[in-house]
Amino acid sequence: MTAKASAATEFFAPRPGGQGARDWDPVPDAHKVPFTWLDGACVPTEQAVIPIMSYTLHYGLGVFEGIRAYDGDKGPAVFRLREHIERLFRSARMVRMDIPYSVDDVVSGCVELMKQNQLRAGYLRPIAFVDDGKRGLGASNNRVRLAIATWPWGRYLGDEGVQRGIRTQVSSTVRMNARSFLPKGKINGQYVNSILAKRTAQHAGYDEAILLDDGGFVAEATGENLFLVRKGALVTPPLSQPILEGITRDSVLQLARSFGIEVREERFSKETLISADEVFLTGTAAEVTPVREIDGYTVGAGGRGPVTEKLQTRYFDAVHGRIAERLSWLTTYQLAS
């Protein structure tokens, strides 16, 4: 390694103490699946490549989704697949991208890909991107293409994180606002905002960053919505804040209401956050992950609180097909034997 390369590695490497190092590991071979869906069909993964001058690569204008499939009591099933694909199309509409497929096509593409790869569980990543063609920001008629990738993925914030909770930093990076960006869209380039916050948190030895909005209210984490528990009630920022309309957030709200837990969607600031009884994050990748520390403050008793545990257990029951009233959230499929 040259001196320059090693200095760069040191500069970027997360400090010991956090779990961030995992994200910097290259994708292990075991994660490489034989097939990827591209432009309407499953193709061998090594053939699923895109031109270097793709507009999306240069300017970040693309839209994507993150979806999980679980091997549960009803067999393999994708969780809330249609809602994710509908959000993909809403994101595309926000940035004037016309995806040349229907919601049904993309739903079937996801299922087909899991089957072709013989995957009973895993993460699905549909991405609509703008191809090469005309060059420059103003190119508006380049072909919109769609790919779906998949890979087996464990706990995004670690097994220990799901059980004991993670350590977080309230970021100095502010969550983008809706005057400049489209916080309700899952738009590729917008994730630079999240990545800046995440890298700074990892570098300081934390697992994850929590972003405030430009009014100083708590918005969300870098790829997760945020909940707190105060005197037995569940509180989360409302959708009028610049947050993603998370599908896990919605699932947890529905599960909490069905338990009779008081639920409030209201704004709160950092002082309410750090004095909460419990805090947890929700997201397709992160599932339901407790927060045990914020900026060095211990949250509650410093682990997974009782309300978090109850909702986390219920969430895992739902995704694994163990709750009769929630089976409509699953798209089951069968693998050829």
Ligand SMILES: Cc1ncc(COP(=O)(O)O)c(C=O)c1O
């Ligand atoms: C910025 C952001 N917030 C929240 C979430 C959680 O959304 P969901 O529960 O739909 O995965 C995600 C993940 O997609 C995200 O990227």
